Amino acid sequence: MPRSQKIALGVMAAFFLLAPLVVYPVFLMKAMCFALFACAFNLLIGFGGLLSFGHAMFLGTAGYGAAHAAKVWGFPPEFAILFGTAAAALLGLVTGLLAIRRQGIYFAMITLALAQMMYFFYLQAAFTHGEDGIQAVPRGMLFGFIDLANVWAMYSTVFAIFMAGFLLIYRVIHSPFGQVLKAIRENEQRAISLGYDVDRYKLLAYLLSATLAGVAGATKTLVFQLASLTDAHWSMSGEVVLMTLLGGLGTVFGPVAGALIIISLENYLAQLGAWVTIVQGVIFVICVLTFRRGVIGEIGNWLRKPL
16 A cells, blocks of 8 residues: 555554544444445446446445344344345345446446436335334344444444455455456456456445445435335435445545545524535536536646555
8 A cells, every 4th residue: 555545544544443432322333324425436446347226225325224124123233233234235136137247327327327217116115114214223233242323333343344345346446356346447448458357356346336235225215224215215326326426436535535525514404494405516516617627636647646
């Protein structure tokens, strides 16, 4: 790992460790869940070159899976998260086999259509309770002795999950698999001519991205003790695109910064009501015009070091 990225990793870890002393912990847990979601999405588009407009279906599916497993079946939190993640991974496999047959805008539209199908399924399904969602999801006892009802125990768990997911994505990006993904993104025909099974690599990237998005969704459900249609709505897919572009597409730390910015805007501008969306749009336009590589991308370019 380059020295600049080691420093950035240390700063990020220190921020999330010390911030709860001055910032509401639940807000930070939400930020970490969305940061992991954005990092998973960035793995697919930033390094694989695949634009998905339906990533909310994995966040929502894992959320419903974890909530149902914890509340109805009585699963402990670790198994509830694993079940929700497995549900998202299975959905990723099925939808990925359909979606990767197309490229570009056709791939994006297929993922959007599949996500809308899942949204309307969750709207009508009995176990999701429609617009009410699955409420009062018990956090339970992690490993049988850590009470997640304690906010600090819950925060430590979310921090550990976020860091593990982030480091896994970092490892994937800098592995031979990640280098092939970048080659496919830059010139798919050349990658094919070199003998790589491009569809298999794209499917694996899609599956890994869906799984990590599922981890974020399942964890978020335990944090808020709620699984709702919001996480499966198409606007959530748009929001993760916004986070990734704002932070820096194809950068390692960009999605984390983008998620922090967007979640902070939603939290601190909530009193504006419906105007929040307009303010977000204006800020996004300004940032795109000012920081074409995203916030972290521009900082890395200024330092002449990849972040």
